Amino acid sequence: MRRMIRYLAPYKPQVCLALVFMAANAGLQIAGPLLTKLAIDTYLAPSGVNTLKAWLPADPWQGMMRISAAYLLVIVLNLLCDFAQSYLMQRTGQFAMFDLRRDLMAHMHRIDIGYYDRNPIGRLVTRVTTDVDVLNELFSSGLLTIMGDVLTLSLILVIMFRMSAGMTLMLVATTPVVIWVTILFRNSVQQSYKRIRLAVAKINAYLQEHVTGIAVLQLYNRERKSSEEFEAINRTHMEAYKDSIIAYGWFYPIVEFMGMTTVALLLAYGGYRVRESTLTLGVMVAFFQYGMRFFRPIQDLSEKYNILQGAMAAGERVFKLLDTPVAIHAPANAHSTPDLGPIEFKNVWFAYKDEDWVLRDVSFRIEPGETIAVVGHTGAGKTTLTNLLLRFYDIQKGSIEIGGVDIRQFDPQALRRMFSIVLQDPFLFTGTLAENIRLGTAGITDHDMQQAAEQVNLLEYVDSLPGKFEYKVRERGAGLSTGQKQLINFARALAHNPRYLILDEATSSVDTETEFKVRDALQRMVQDRTSIVIAHRLSTIQRASRIFVMHKGKLREAGTHQQLLTQRGIYYKLYQLQYKDQEVA
Numbered sequence: 001m002r003r004m005i006r007y008l009a010p011y012k013p014q015v016c017l018a019l020v021f022m023a024a025n026a027g028l029q030i031a032g033p034l035l036t037k038l039a040i041d042t043y044l045a046p047s048g049v050n051t052l053k054a055w056l057p058a059d060p061w062q063g064m065m066r067i068s069a070a071y072l073l074v075i076v077l078n079l080l081c082d083f084a085q086s087y088l089m090q091r092t093g094q095f096a097m098f099d100l101r102r103d104l105m106a107h108m109h110r111i112d113i114g115y116y117d118r119n120p121i122g123r124l125v126t127r128v129t130t131d132v133d134v135l136n137e138l139f140s141s142g143l144l145t146i147m148g149d150v151l152t153l154s155l156i157l158v159i160m161f162r163m164s165a166g167m168t169l170m171l172v173a174t175t176p177v178v179i180w181v182t183i184l185f186r187n188s189v190q191q192s193y194k195r196i197r198l199a200v201a202k203i204n205a206y207l208q209e210h211v212t213g214i215a216v217l218q219l220y221n222r223e224r225k226s227s228e229e230f231e232a233i234n235r236t237h238m239e240a241y242k243d244s245i246i247a248y249g250w251f252y253p254i255v256e257f258m259g260m261t262t263v264a265l266l267l268a269y270g271g272y273r274v275r276e277s278t279l280t281l282g283v284m285v286a287f288f289q290y291g292m293r294f295f296r297p298i299q300d301l302s303e304k305y306n307i308l309q310g311a312m313a314a315g316e317r318v319f320k321l322l323d324t325p326v327a328i329h330a331p332a333n334a335h336s337t338p339d340l341g342p343i344e345f346k347n348v349w350f351a352y353k354d355e356d357w358v359l360r361d362v363s364f365r366i367e368p369g370e371t372i373a374v375v376g377h378t379g380a381g382k383t384t385l386t387n388l389l390l391r392f393y394d395i396q397k398g399s400i401e402i403g404g405v406d407i408r409q410f411d412p413q414a415l416r417r418m419f420s421i422v423l424q425d426p427f428l429f430t431g432t433l434a435e436n437i438r439l440g441t442a443g444i445t446d447h448d449m450q451q452a453a454e455q456v457n458l459l460e461y462v463d464s465l466p467g468k469f470e471y472k473v474r475e476r477g478a479g480l481s482t483g484q485k486q487l488i489n490f491a492r493a494l495a496h497n498p499r500y501l502i503l504d505e506a507t508s509s510v511d512t513e514t515e516f517k518v519r520d521a522l523q524r525m526v527q528d529r530t531s532i533v534i535a536h537r538l539s540t541i542q543r544a545s546r547i548f549v550m551h552k553g554k555l556r557e558a559g560t561h562q563q564l565l566t567q568r569g570i571y572y573k574l575y576q577l578q579y580k581d582q583e584v585a
Helices: 002-006 009-044 060-110 113-118 121-163 165-173 175-212 214-219 223-275 281-322 382-389 412-417 433-438 446-455 459-463 482-495 512-525 561-567 570-584
Strands: 343-351 357-366 371-376 397-402 419-422 500-504 530-534 546-551 554-559
Touching (some): 002 121, 002 281, 009 060, 060 121, 060 281, 121 165, 121 281, 165 175, 165 281, 175 214, 175 223, 175 281, 343 382, 357 397, 382 500, 419 482, 433 446, 433 482, 446 459, 446 482, 482 512, 546 561, 546 570, 554 570, 561 570
Parallel strands (some): 371 546, 419 500
Antiparallel strands (some): 343 357, 343 397, 546 554
């Protein structure tokens, strides 16, 4: 709760003003019964006690009109104060949640890639959307209402005690029972709400995964199985809600029963005292009204407890995400990145988990301007090399250096700014073609973008599109072929004019015609750049300066295409598998 309230700190003036209106609203709520008491004891059943003789005339008609006018003014002011506090807190709550979502998004940008390997995307989306919405409900209505209810209860007790201590004690006597019932209710609901939030996260994660893969589901006729799995997850959510509904179903009637029983006792006892002339009729009627209002804030508090429990369950998850440690840190005194320097792996050992080594004592050096190809069987550690070079993960042993400086001495953002990378699965964002190529980099001009598209053989296709570079790209590039999306990714990489270029299986998902375009583009892209090309298709790497052959996490062979064929080792076997039939023909 303390951490959530910190997000209100920048908006202290608005919160303080809302508190003023809340206090005024609480004071106005106790004014109504006092005016009723005054009217009854002065005019309807005169008791001889009139503390407002100077304000109230002797004429009953005029006096009742004046009290009625005051009552109307109280109602109007109550309405205005209620609106003002609600508006201010709703507005402040939105600002606070804006700040919280911004912090969440910024933190998610800093968390290492390994965290996303372990956590479903749908669950993380739930944290930023649904869970934050629940917290917003607490800020905008729950928190201030709770404070207002507590203040109203306190004022009612003070006024009632001053009017009749005995009747007040009778009213308060039932409060321990209500508190005991509330504690039982709280324990039941607290567990339900944790289960509800967990079930919501599972539903979102399942939906995100299966909606993204809907084509595969339909292709393999898995709709029925998917529906059964979703039904099981959905049922867990329903069962958790049912438990909370049962708790609320018992709680409200019990509190209502206690309230009505207490009011009935007050009427009986108050009527007896009025008959004995030890209590005025006005005080008894006021007590009846206060008795009704006394239990209303308690019921309201129990209702807000619903919001509070939901907010606590959501807050626990939100702050757990915010507390996730950032594994990749920038050093206090970051080293400036070199203009262009050699890349060197020195006795590198790396495991994604414990000591299940993916790379074992890997050492090599890439000179500036070299084009290095990396080949090997699936799982040999090829992509891991680039992940470590970009410092998405930190190595356990050894060092990786650029220009003679350990990459852990660079700011990660500055390090990654030196690279452009094209992945096996091309990814496009919703927006224009130009926005997908620039990716927010202000220094890329229209000329740079057009030149990059021309160099990767994309410009002819762009010119055929309506709007050209302003063509609207749908989610994940829907409507574009895989080859077209990959060429756009090539243009993006080239437009950023990187010092180092990484191509990770960049041609494995394109057709033969597009591969020829890409192969032609590659010659221009790698010129005067240090390039690392990871490929299964050996046709795209034969002109590389050197070829590294990875096998079971180790660098087993290194050399040019012809040198490796002459050695008749692992590379020779890979080459034979791909081109033996062609050579025989």
